[in-house]
Amino acid sequence: MSNLAEVMPAMPTQAPATTALSNNTGVFQFNNFNDAMNAAQVLANSTLVPKDYRFTYEVKKGYGYEATTEWVNNQNAAANCLIALNMANRMGYDPLMIMQNLHIIEGRPAWSSQFIIAAINACGKFSPLRFEIMNHGMTDVEYIETYWENKKKQTRQIKTQIENVSCVAWAIEKATGERIESAKIDMVMAVKEGWYQKNGSKWQTMPDQMLRYRAAAFFGRIYAPEILMGIYSADEVRDFVDVTPEPVQQPVAQMQQQIPRYDIKPLLAQIEAITTLEQVRPLGEQIRELSENPNVNLCGDDLPTLRDALTAKRDVIKAQLESAKTDTVVEAEPVANDEPVSEPKEKATLTGEKKVASDLMKLISGMTLDNVNDVRAELYAAQAQLSEATFNQLDAVLESNLEALTQA
Numbered sequence: 001m002s003n004l005a006e007v008m009p010a011m012p013t014q015a016p017a018t019t020a021l022s023n024n025t026g027v028f029q030f031n032n033f034n035d036a037m038n039a040a041q042v043l044a045n046s047t048l049v050p051k052d053y054r055f056t057y058e059v060k061k062g063y064g065y066e067a068t069t070e071w072v073n074n075q076n077a078a079a080n081c082l083i084a085l086n087m088a089n090r091m092g093y094d095p096l097m098i099m100q101n102l103h104i105i106e107g108r109p110a111w112s113s114q115f116i117i118a119a120i121n122a123c124g125k126f127s128p129l130r131f132e133i134m135n136h137g138m139t140d141v142e143y144i145e146t147y148w149e150n151k152k153k154q155t156r157q158i159k160t161q162i163e164n165v166s167c168v169a170w171a172i173e174k175a176t177g178e179r180i181e182s183a184k185i186d187m188v189m190a191v192k193e194g195w196y197q198k199n200g201s202k203w204q205t206m207p208d209q210m211l212r213y214r215a216a217a218f219f220g221r222i223y224a225p226e227i228l229m230g231i232y233s234a235d236e237v238r239d240f241v242d243v244t245p246e247p248v249q250q251p252v253a254q255m256q257q258q259i260p261r262y263d264i265k266p267l268l269a270q271i272e273a274i275t276t277l278e279q280v281r282p283l284g285e286q287i288r289e290l291s292e293n294p295n296v297n298l299c300g301d302d303l304p305t306l307r308d309a310l311t312a313k314r315d316v317i318k319a320q321l322e323s324a325k326t327d328t329v330v331e332a333e334p335v336a337n338d339e340p341v342s343e344p345k346e347k348a349t350l351t352g353e354k355k356v357a358s359d360l361m362k363l364i365s366g367m368t369l370d371n372v373n374d375v376r377a378e379l380y381a382a383q384a385q386l387s388e389a390t391f392n393q394l395d396a397v398l399e400s401n402l403e404a405l406t407q408a
Helices: 033-044 077-091 095-101 113-122 187-192 207-223 234-240 252-258 265-273 277-292 302-325 352-365 372-381 388-407
Strands: 023-025 028-030 056-061 068-073 102-105 108-111 130-149 152-172 179-181 329-331 345-347
Touching: 028 033, 033 077, 033 095, 077 095, 077 102, 095 102, 095 113, 102 234, 108 113, 108 234, 113 207, 130 187, 130 207, 152 187, 152 207, 179 207, 187 207, 207 234, 265 277, 265 302, 277 302, 277 388, 302 388, 352 372, 352 388, 372 388
Parallel strands: none
Antiparallel strands: 056 068, 102 108, 130 152, 152 179, 329 345
């Protein structure tokens, strides 16, 4: 490896008093703004720094086999790197360490909680940070919940019970030998402040860890503010800042102008073409998904028209099945040539497949949730005596009746 002095220009051993940036950590040694800006450009081209500090980074879109990737340009990369270099200079840390632990959340810089603990332990003013955990048992807590109703923000008071665990971060101040400690953080505070109830909150899954992180941040802001430089921890920013605000609803007229009207004619044709009850349910699911899809514009009476057409078709198929189960064989009695022709008589006796189908239809019509398995077994036992069309019709009626029983 070549000598580093041959690659980089010689640097003065001491920066002038007027120099704004003077980082003496690792290879990032510079004494003026241009050198610092060149270093920022180098870092912004690296793939080792977090995406907020990179000129380009990859973003995944979609899920599963439809997932794609897209490269995003970050115009603020060099500026972010320059600020990180300045902070590294002021704190005496390696720039890469600062970048790895300084997160940007909703445009706000925030330290990782692990970095805060490490910085406090490394500053030399205190003994290593310790945590005092106490369990106070189950406690009733009342808190105010905010929710949305009719596009208006509402509040309500909720009472719940939670296992109250508290944590205090403490250390011995080396200059005085005094034990100093943070404010007490407990689960009651987490609930009342709204940290616990947030979607995806780590307070619900790892409360002991979150108590320690929050207590360490409180300790640092009280006794070592020069270390944190007025910057909150990343966990605090996620709890204090609503990173998932209520989406702004666009006016209906504006949405309709942006999304073309959905053509329901092909779907109406599919409804008209169905012949069995088995085909009703998939089309019903398709209509429901269309009604819930914000990218589908069903105008006016489109949705009721689709639902009414599907309901009417289902009723027609059911009526045909009901008619099939009451079919009778009609025969005319032989008449002598010299006798007047009489009216045909209805023969009440059913034979063969029709008799089996009629008996099964009676069982299916009178089935309950308690004997549905027995009725299904009877149907499948008689499958060999039925044609495929008759068996499919009976099976469809059974499933339709079962659906009606479960929804009752």
